[in-house]
Amino acid sequence: MFDLNLPLAERMRPTQLEDLIGQEHLVGPNGILRKTIKSGVIPSMILWGPPGVGKTTIANIIANEINSPFYTLSAISSGVKDVREVIDKAKRQSKAILFIDEIHRFNKAQQDALLGAVEKGTITLIGATTENPSFEVNSALLSRSQVYTLKSLTEQDQINLIHHVLNKDEKLKKKTVKLEEHAALLSIAGGDARKLLNLLDLVCDSIPGDEISITDQQVMDIAQQKVAIYDKSGEQHYDIISAFIKSIRGSDPNAAVYYLARMIEGGEDIKYIARRLLILASEDIGNANPTALVIANNTFQAVTVIGYPEGQIVLSQCATYLACSAKSNASYNAINRARAIVKQTGDLKVPMAIRNAPTKLMKDSGYGQGYKYAHDYPNNFAPMEFLPDEIKNSVFYDPGKNAREEEMRKRLRALWKDKYGY
Known part of the structure; x- marks a missing residue:
């Protein structure tokens, strides 16, 4: 019997194919993954799909179906050392499965550490990823793995899942729960079964009494008050x-x-x-x-x-x-001011003295004439007008009030005198 203090999604995680809702194209009667599992010959594989659609569940079902040693690592918290420890254990067993959640977060060195064990059959790798494995998984590792694409749960899948757990979960069965509305549950969950079930559990816990009716308004109120999650896309x-x-x-x-x-x-x-x-x-x-x-x-x-x-x-x-660190947004402000002027004044003519003159015709037309090469002058500076005539003397960069930029301000003031008001 499950610990009723576990999250609902964990309590109700399917352990056999018949209980899995969704992914009919893979695990339905004619699904290719069902046939693979029933054969007992499991290749290394990558399960690719959105969050909460059954990747971890399928990995657990596979381990249960073929009765294999099953190891789990998270790419967020595991390193090469952890991978090697699992491989060492697997060498003393047969048909060991290593499930790596969010395998796309493993860097090249971590993925390379898996390669030899996968090639030799020391472990059967099952990787789960929400990202396109073609871009995020080492090509050598990818070539040795089957890729199975999982689909988002349909609205009907999610409704079926809600009714299934209301009828089967030992904790929820202690109450009489009537689902008056489901739009809010499905909207907040966003197709993520794990999020859906844990939200349902929270709502049922938050409504007093043994006979409760769930409405969209109740779900929204409870979610806003109590659901503290980090949603990468929300x-x-x-x-x-x-x-x-x-x-x-x-x-x-x-x-x-x-x-x-x-x-x-x-x-x-x-x-x-x-x-x-x-x-x-x-x-x-x-x-x-x-x-x-x-x-x-x-x-x-x-x-x-x-x-x-x-x-x-x-x-x-x-x-x-x-x-x-000391702070300054002077550069940020400078480009914003300059862009505002560009939008306002359009394509103003660049002063002739600082135009490029790659051809004789351009030189004869005055391009580059009067340009002062700064390094030919004292302090590597020669006063010139670089801005178009229509906006000359405009100030875009105003050095910040901090030690380093105050030094810049002093230098600009010494060079340009009163021109820019530094």
Whole structure:
């Protein structure tokens, strides 16, 4: 008997093909994967499909059907060492299955560590991924695996699943539950069976009494109050990354690391986080500390190579560094001001002195005439007008109020005197 404190999705996870709802094209009476499982000869495979459509469940069913040793690793929290430990155990067993959730998050070195064991048949690999394996899985590993594509659960699949668990789950059977409406449940779940069942469990727990009727309004009210999840494609995704960026901008490394942890635990794409840090280094720090951009760029390169779990350390280092850095949005403001002028004034003529003059005709027409080569003058500077006449003396870059940019301001003031008002 299952622990009734487990999440509903875990309590009701099917252990045999007959109980699986959805994926008829794979596990239905004529499904290719059903035939493979019934044959008892299981190839290494990649299960590709959206979240919560049965990838982990199918892997568990396979292990149950053929009675094999079954190991599970998560690509978010496991490294090469973990893979090798499983392979060493599998060498002392037969027909061992290794299930790797979110295998697309394994970097090349981690995927390469699997290759030899898969080739020799030491393990049967079952990888689950929400990303196209053609792009995210090592081609050598992919060539040794069958790829099975799982489909999103239909609305009817989800309704069938709700009624199935209401009739079968030992905890929910203690109540009389009437499903008056289901639109809100299905909308919030978004085709994710795991999310659907756990939300249903939460709603049933939150409505008092032994006889309850579930309406859309009740579901929405309860979800807004109590569902605290990290949805990589939903509102939480944008709320958490917004809080992360604003914490760094606000120079709070503690809040930055907290929201970073929320994203990591939620399975956020490591490269997405690194890209946002790279943008922030320029947008919110800029010339107040140019090294920030170098560190953020190196962070992106590093996490792209090493992935999870070690990449979280690099992200943490970068986030805390950026949070502790001096801040300036002067460069960000400068390009915005310049673009606004471009939109307003259109294609203004470039001053003749700084036009390119690759041909004799252009030179004869005055292109490049009067140009002063800065390095021929003291301090590598010669005063000229570089902007079109219509907007000359316009100021786009206003150095920030920080030590480094104040030095820039002093230099610009010394060079340009009163021209730009520095």
